[in-house]
Amino acid sequence: MNNIFNNLTTSLSEEFKKFDLDEAIQLSMSKIAGYDLQINNLVKYNKSDFFDVLQENVIETINSSNIFLPVEKNEMGFLNLSLNHIYLMKNITNTQSDFENEQSNKIIFDYGGPNIGKPLHVGHMRTLNIGRSLYNIHSFIGTEVVSDIHLGDWGMPIAQIITYLEKEKIELESLDSSQLEVIYPKASEEYKQNNEFKTRAQEINKLLNNNDQELLKMWESIKGISIQSLKENFEIFGHSFDYWLGESDVNNLIPKMIEELLKDEKIIYDDGALISAEDTDPKILITKSDGSYLYITTDLATILFRQKNIGYDKTFYIVDNRQSLHFEQLFSSIKYFEFNNLEHEHISYGTLNDSDGNPFKTREGGTKPLSELFKETYDYIEKINNDLDKSIVSQLTNSVLTYSDLITNRKTDYKFDLEKFTNVNGKTGIYVQYSQVRAKKLLENIATKHSELNDLILNDVDKELLSKLYLFTYFLEQSAVLNEPHHLANYLYEISNLFNQFYESEKISEIEDSDQLSSKMYITNLFLTTSQNVMWCLGITPVNQM
RNA sequence: GCUCUCGUAGCUCAAAUGGAUAGAGCAACAGACUUCUAAUCUGUAGGUUAUAGGUUCGAGUCCUAUCGAGAGCGCCA
Known part of the structure; x- marks a missing residue:
């Protein structure tokens, strides 16, 4: 990023280079009262014969920049710096214009990740806060930023909701978001308890994957209700997103992706499921044995979608610590499958707990909205x-x-x-x-x-x-x-x-x-x-x- | 069992890339209001950075071991 100190640190590096030293000059907060910053790069050379000359040159460079008040020699090599207020008054405004950046660098921020049908709960708070903040910070320093909410709008949870609606004969026309929020936990419970329900849900999931028109219509109206409610919520919290893409948007890319990976022998069959041929421990599961898709399947397809339709240099995934293995596998697969050599980073974070250090629950024991x-x-x-x-x-x-x-x-x-x-x-x-x-x-x-x-x-x-x-x-x-x-x-x-x-x-x-x-x-x-x-x-x- | 993360003041946390005497906030105690909003400010006290070794001119930070805590580990996302 651009800032007033960069030119100085670059020319200081040059001074070190004259002595064949490769030093990235670091300004750090001063430990000595009365000073603002310090430079410690000289310390490790304070026993060398060129130390005095190098220090003199460094000091001269600093002094000619006017950013600091005249610097004094230090026997150990700790250079103590005091900001030159008069000079900086004319050169620093602390507005965005101080940081104008010419490099083009586009970052996708993948965060939020709510599931349709489920209300926002306390578990969403950190990804939203951290994601928005990083988006703003990078935007402030002149980076091109794009946010994508990465909606959980596909797969088993949806199938469970539809199965529940079918079973309870609930009319779609009468459905609203508050009802939907009650339905999901019930459907999820049924799925675990009731085998008949489970079989039907899996069937519906498969039918959805095969583009069953009737079910797709139901899915769309459920999604509509859910997004409406999410947007109303985000209005209160002050969140917004550039893209409202979800898992469903990449679903149609998956068959071809699988086909090509199979052809290139990048993935192989194992117990009926597809796993990556990459030598990893544990092995990376790409699809289930019944052919249906997993978290990583959609995330991989999302990479293909984004590089084609959005374009980016980096993607930051602002997701819970606990999913670090998933991202390790995802990033490794992107390289192994030769999708691209772009930068992907898991911006992980810890769990939010209540004041006693326990997971946040409502009085009834559910997840707290x-x-x-x-x-x-x-x-x-x-x-x-x-x-x-x-x-x-x-x-x-x-x-x-x-x-x-x-x-x-x-x-x-x-x-x-x-x-x-x-x-x-x-x-x-x-x-x-x-x-x-x-x-x-x-x-x-x-x-x-x-x-x-x-x-x-x-x-x-x-x-x-x-x-x-x-x-x-x-x-x-x-x-x-x-x-x-x-x-x-x-x-x-x-x-x-x-x-x-x-x-x-x-x-x-x-x-x-x-x-x-x-x-x-x-x-x-x-x-x-x-x-x-x-x-x-x-x-x-x-x-x-x- | 394997892998990862973490252990700093009574409590909650800082200390980016190894740098000088490890800093804040709460809580505790002692002070400052006929106020430019006291929803503020000032001061005091509080530490063998889990333990034991090692690398280095220099370690909270890197390496090894031990103890303790949490998380993850192919058909959930």
């Missing part, structure tokens, strides 16, 4: 402040559900603790929202006193805040490179906390000196811009009052 979690959070916030508009409470609810999800490293399981996540203090959606509302009000209050910025007059807190704001790019890059939104989420807390210190340290509206006031205004403005852009990257909508 996402709408229920939303309602509980909404009510909790409303109790804290019942003067607010419903729309703001709703936005705050989303902030809490999103921020608490993104503040933790995605790889580990985490506990959803309502009381903790709605706390006014601490790393919560409420706190970061409050901070930016404060900034907005402050700007409204002193707007009339605004004057041109001639010089920056900064106290210690101002400097600390300003430095942190100029480091937006650092955290953005970390989140983008590692596909980990928590770096940005934590950054949002840090700048919010520093802003609150800044706000409390001095009564800004009473400042007489116009240069000093302008400095404060500038910082407040930059904070607001940064905070709102970070929120955008995380998928949080800033509220206007609270």
